[in-house]
Amino acid sequence: MFADIILPFATPMLYTYAVPEDMQGAITEGTRVLVQFGKKKIYSAIVYKLHEKFSSAHEIKSILSFYDDASAISKKQLELWQWIASYYMCSLGEVFNAAVPSVFKLESETSVFLNPDFDEDVVTTDYEEMIVQALQKKQAMTMNEVDELISxxxxxxxxxxxxxxxxxxxEKLAEKYKPRYQQYIALAENFNTEETLQAAFESLKRAPAQIKALELILSLIEENKNSDILKPPTEVFPGFSTALSALTKKEILVINKKEISRLDEEISAEKDISVLNSYQNEALKKIKALFAEKDIVLxxxxxxxxxxxxxxxxIQEYLNQGKQxxxxxxxxxxxxxxxxxxxNVFGDRVCVYHSKFSDAEKYEIWTAVSGKNIHKKYDIVVGTRSAVFLPFSDLGCIIADEEHDASYKQTEPAPRYNARDTAIILARQNNAKVLLGSATPSVETYYNAISSKYGLVELSERFHDVMTPQILISDLRSARAKKTMQSHFSPMLMNAIRETLDEKGQVILFQNRRGFSPYLQCDACGWIPSCKKCAVMLTYHKYKTALVCHYCGYTVSIPKTCASCGSTEVLTKGFGTEKVEDEIAILFPEARLARMDMDTMTSRKKYIKVLTAFESGKIDxxxxxxxITKGLDFENVRVVGILNADNMLHFPDFRSGERAFQLMAQVAGRAGRKGNRGKVIVQTSDPKHPVIVDFYHNEYINYIHKEIAERKExxxxPFCRLIKIMLKHRDNNVVTSAALAMMTELNKIKDLHILGPENPVINKIEYFFLRNILIKLPKNNLNQEYKNKIQSVIQNIKANTNYKNLIVLCDVDMA
Known part of the structure; x- marks a missing residue:
């Protein structure tokens, strides 16, 4: 018997291994196995297919071992992986790598051992001497340990x-998952009667600290209903740890290790499920009625x-049916x-799953969702895009909130999948239903809804009949002409902030650019500092006192003089969130401020700390x-300021208008959610822009219909499918030639609309020159056939020796 296996990295094909006779019957499709790949490396792999016949001119390696079914991949999961690989034009290995926790992807790591007979004369550097000295003290070191040793x-x-x-x-296999244990203390069996316990105390007459420790432990055991107790902190009283150690040596007490979960402790539901108002109740009824006819509802x-x-x-209705x-x-x-x-409603039946969890936590959530975790069983998973890969045992419904959001699309690395669209396929495999939710649905989703492909339910009233926020447009050109601007803030916004602070309300200021200033520029000659690795200007970060590339991380100190003409007049241009924070602190010194961007929110704890402080009124x-635009609910926000709408509108992307409207609508939705009517002030130099006009009149659907007509033209x-092919090479001439050759070959495929090759807005990143080719696929049943032909062209171009080291990336349904 033979097995085609998936390795956890990009390979253009599956590899075939022989299944040893003693493993036949135990290994099935989806089993995790251990295989040797290459001369020395050992990897965990997944069995994709079993078959009886295979011929090869080379010797076929055998599977080394296999793992139990706790880590097995189900048939449905493999089908989903295959769909992702085919649809998003990537390898199964890349899907495997993205889909499972790294604890499932064991691989051998290199350790080094000292040769006892080595020639000391060949050790010639300090680094080599350090490694030899370390290996003389310990038997072996991994390469990671050597890296740390010599820095x-x-x-x-x-x-x-x-x-x-x-x-x-x-080569040695590196095990990535280790169970977590806690120490528990119990009374030894020999001392579980009054007589034997009394004898124990008699024997400790000359050890008062041990008597005190034993009395404490016995009282804790009694409080715990005679069950083992968690080992107390080392120093409950001075000398406690020494006394405890003595009691265990005398075998009066025993310490046991118990495996525990890394996941949250049991959480009890605190509130009954809320009663819906009439609008919500009507919407829920319509959703359930539409689910009888359609699998997807917006x-x-x-x-x-x-x-x-x-x-x-x-969710409650599906839980009542025993579903997830x-x-x-x-x-x-x-x-x-x-x-x-x-x-608050469902207690510990809920778990969270996202990339910030440790590998061990991901493993435990994976097994808890599948029902194979001895500690937990989860019925509700709240997760980001990677949650679609979890092994659901009985999935009933999927809710994709903020379905329009571009963050559902994976950009790097492959697979470049859209979690919203993948969730629809996942639901289809599990006979589950999908509810897509948004205040500003994507053009594609709304078109599918009005075309009757999806069901459509409208919820057009705010909860508790709260009024929608008042939209005000602040014309920056007029304010600048009248010289009434205060830094980057118009009189309208300044007055609104002042009034809100006086009334003890809160303000949100939105600027979709982090850093202090987007760039520096010499006032004498126009020189702008740029990244040496990328074709992009460096952003000034005041808190780092440095210029930073937001694409590769390249950092340099602030130049004191112009590198071109020597002038000292090198000035900041534009503004980011850091500069806004600085200037608001000067303009409103009494206000308590906080900033939320990638620079400040470096951990989940910091994020929660700021949100909690804002929610409790400790931040003004x-x-x-x-x-700050998505899904947050604060009672006291009176004013939202959109500081620069123009930089969102004038981006070279066919979705820029849609994205700008969605961002503005989402951040505007944070205002006046409870109580007083909120106010949204949009600062723009182009108040007559069609998107600004529709936003002012709160006409998102009107905007969507105009956008649909334009996209059709x-x-x-939604009238075609887009594939972006990006070519990368360190030599600009090579990537230019390869892109032209690829364009020539692609034009031979009938019915494709092809744009390019073109230089992207940023045409060099990390020393790699870039070219883009955009393909518009007709929406028909031949999509996979087109993709196969495109992939064939890509492979032929990459095989050409003139284009050695060329990198080609495919992005299907690009965000």
Missing amino acids: KRSFSVINKMIENKVVFPE LHGITASGKTEVYIHL ALYLLPEIAITSQIITRLR ILIGTQM FLYP
Whole structure:
């Protein structure tokens, strides 16, 4: 018997291994196995297919071992992986790598051993001497340990030492998951009667600390209903740990290790499920009625209309049927408030899953969702895009909140999948239903709804009949002409902030650009500092006192003079969130400020700390990027300021208008959610722009219909499918030639509309020159056939020796 297996990295094909006779019957499709790949490396792999016949000119390696079914991949999961690989034009290995926790992807790591007979004369550098001295103290070191020892990548050093026979390498499998244990204390069986216990105390007459420790332990055991107790902290009283150690040596007490979960302790539901108002109840009824006819329904509900409560009621109905629910969110940032609301109702039946969890936590959640975890069983998963890969045992419904959000699309690395669209396929495999929710649905989703492919339910009233916020447009050109601007803030916005602070309200200021200033520029000659690795200007970060590239991380100190003409007049241009924070602190010194962007929110704890402080009224003005726009619910926000709408509108992308409207609508929805009517002030130099006009009149659907008509005319989604092919090479001439050759071959495929090759806006990143080719696929049943032909062209171009080291990336349904 033979097995085609999936390795956890990009390979253009599956590899075939022989199944040893003693493993036949135990190994099935989806089993995790251990195989040797290459001369020395050992990897965990997944069996994709079993078959009886295979011929090869080379010797076929055998599977080394296999793992139990706790880590097996189900048939449905493999089918989903295959769909992702085919649809998004990537390998199964890339899907495997993205889909499972890294604890399932064991691989051998190199350890080095000292040769006891090495020639000391060949050890010529300090690094080599350090490694030899370390290996004389310990038997072996991994390459990672050597890296840490000499504080640099050690490959070249170790390679030389191997050649000189100072050290020997060996491959060893690195186990990535280790159970967590806690120590528990119990009374030894020999002392479980009054007589034996009394004898124990008699024997301790000369050890008062041990008597005190034993009395404490016995009282704790009694409080715990005679069950083992968690080992107390080491120093309950001075000398406690020494006394405890003595009692265990005398075998009066025993210490046991018990495996525990890394996941949250049991959480009890605190609140009954809320009663829906008439609008929400009507929406829920329509959703359930449409689910009888369609598998996918769009809930278009304005901000603060109470969509989350509708979701909770829908989840409850599926739980009552014994089903599981997946609640998808586009970003980790939104999960904290949502998880609190769900746990208030459903308790510890809810878990969160996203990339910030440790590998061990991901493993435990994976097994808990599949029903194979001895500690936990989860019925509701709140997760970001990677949650679609979890092994649901009985999935009933999927809710994709903020379905329009571009964060659902994976950009790097492959697979470049859209979690919203993948969730629809996942639901189809499990006979589950999908509810897509948004105040500003994507053009594609809304078109599918009005075309009757999806069901459509509208929720157009705010919860508790709260009024929608008042939209005000502040004309920056007029304010600048009248010289009434205060820094980057118009009189209208300044007055609104002042009034809100006087009334003890809160303000959100949105600027979709982090850093202090987008760039520096010499006032004399126009020179702008740029990244040496990328074709992009460096952003000034005041708190780092440095210029930073937001694409590769390249950092330099602030130049004191112009590198071109020597002038000292090198000035900041534009503004980011950091500069907004600085200037608001000067203009409103009494206000308590906080900033939320990628620079400040470096951990989940910091994010929750700021949200909690803002929610409790300890922060008056919150400044941030799009991180503050999504799904957050604050009672006291009176004013939202959109500081620069223009930089969102004038981006070279066919979706720029749609994205700008969605961002503005989402951040506007944070205002006036409870009580007084909120106010949204949009600062723009182009108040007559069609998107600004429709936003002012709160006409998103009107805008969508105009956008649909325009996309139909120029053939853009939803009237075609887009594939972006990006070519990368360190030599600009090579990538230019390869792109032209690829374009020539692609033009031979009938019915494709092809644009390019073109230089992207940023045409060099990390020393790689870039070219883009955009393909518009007709929406028909031949999509996979077209993709196969495109992939064939790509493989032929990459095989050409003139284009050695060419990298080609495919992005299907690009965000």
